[in-house]
Amino acid sequence: MLRTITKTLVGAVFAGGLLVPHAFAETTLNALFMAQAAYSEADVRAMTDAFTKANPDVKVNLEFVPYEGLHDKTVLAQGSGGGYDVVLFDVIWPAEYATNKVLVDVSSKITDDMKKGVLPGAWTTVQYDGKYYGMPWILDTKYLFYNKEILEKAGIKTPPKTWEELGAQAKMIQDKGLLKTPIAWSWSQAEAAICDYTTLVSAYGGDFLKDGKPDFQNGGGLSALKYMVDSYKSGLTNPNSKEFLEEDVRKVFENGDAAFALNWTYMYNMANDPKDSKVSGKVGVVPAPGVTGISEVSAVNGSMGLGVTAVSKHPDEAWKYIEYMTSQATQNQYAKLSLPIWASSYDDPAVTKGQEELIAAAKLGLAAMYPRPTTPKYQELSTALQQAIQESLLGQSSPEDALNTAAKNSGL
Incomplete structure (x- = not known):
């Protein structure tokens, strides 16, 4: 529950025979991460x-709640009479949050220095209908991680540049008996699978929506799901991928049980930590591959922002907290965990040192970030697509039928 706690400190300060009280108000903010x-x-x-x-x-x-609970916890708290002052939100939610007045429009608080200093792509994380609903905080996309030692043993000199080449290299690794299933994905029936699917949709030049109506059942959207099903059925993909979230993928990769894995930025430094990872020092990272004749690289916009809720009783203090958390000084200090939103940070040796390979991949991947569809009905759309992906992977439906059903059930 939000509350303002007032503490009165009475100091025995005697002035002209009077005791002078000293008081200060302590504001309590509730923040959800x-x-x-x-x-x-x-x-x-x-x-x-x-x-x-x-x-x-x-x-x-x-x-703190798992990602899967972040959206519902935020929305439910709005009507509870209490709620949060500051919330972390995904790039896919501003349309819904703005429409339903979950977040405050903070456009007037975004300074010119902020606009100039933050990478242009990062702003899409917090914008809807020309307004700003927070500050970008986690600038992220999925990269292709690979095990340098396994590729070397297989005689592979450079990591794949296309998704087709990824399959061919995985087959070489499998044929040499180096790994039974060389590829790991996050294909659980959750938003994680939509992020992998979006990466492939971007590679195949697909569209989620056209004129406000579903279009993922055609063209690049269909090709993306067919690729997923082919990779799964080929035996090159870890069969448990259909239950994996990103943390499962990280653990499999760090254990040396995957030659290739699609994952977020954070895995780079964690997989290179010798305390927890068996593949420390062997981790390679490149942008997610493209498709010959269509794209050079592929990427999903997985960024997140911090916003002030409409029910906050302390919006000024909440914004002050957000400014601090998203400041360049704070972000640079923690740049080994998440890359900064500030353009000039990438020229700072304190940020780049020790992760030059990741920064090189980021310069290409972040520039190619493809958005999941911007719609107030995103949750319905995502749920329908998650089901389509699962049914296709399990062979319960063809990719064509599954996506056509998803288009009908999307709420659009």
Whole structure:
């Protein structure tokens, strides 16, 4: 529950025979974050501690939920009479949150320096209908990670540049007996699968919507799902991929059980950590591949922002907290976990040192980020597509039929 706690400190200061009271108001903010990729819970707590140290009149209560619970927790809290002041939100939600007045329009608080300093692609994370509903915070896309040692043993000199080449290299690795199933994906019936699918839709030049109506059942959208099904049926993809989320993929890759994995930025430094990873020092990363004659690279916009909720009783303090969390100084300090939203950070050796390979991939991947559809009915659309992907992978439906059904059930 939101509350303002007023503490009165009475100091025994005697002046002209009077006791002079000293009072200050402590504002308590409630903030909702996710308990997984990019910045860890410990990192967010450390950032917040630094903020409250600099702003002793503000206290921040932190709550962490898995990504899968972030949206519903935010929406349900709106009508509970309490709720959150600051929430983390995915790039796919501003349309819905703006339409349903979940977030405050903060366009007037976005300064010219912010507009000039933040990478242009990052702003799409928090915009809807020409207005700003927060500050971008986690700038992210999925990259192709590969095990350098396994590729070397297979006689492969360079990582794949096309999705077709990825399959061919995986077959070489499998044929040499180096790995039974060389590829790992996040294809659980969840948003994770939509992110992998979107990456492939971008590679095949597909469209989710055309004139506001579903178009993923045609062209590149259909080709993307066919690729997923072919990869799954070929035996090159880990069969457990249909239940994997990103953290499962990370663990499989770090254990040395995948030669290729599609995952977010955060996996790079985690997989290179010798304390937890068996493949430390062997991790390669490149932009997700393209398709011959259509695309050079592929990428999904997986960025996230921080916004002030419409029910916040302390919007000014909430915005101050967001400014601190998204500031260049804070982001640069934690750049090994999530790449900064600020353009000039990429010229800072403190940011790039030790992750030059990732930065090189990011320059291409971040420039090619493809959005999931911007619609207030995104949740319905995503649910329909998740089901289509699962049914196709399990052979319960053809990709054509599954996507046609998804188009009918999308709510659009």
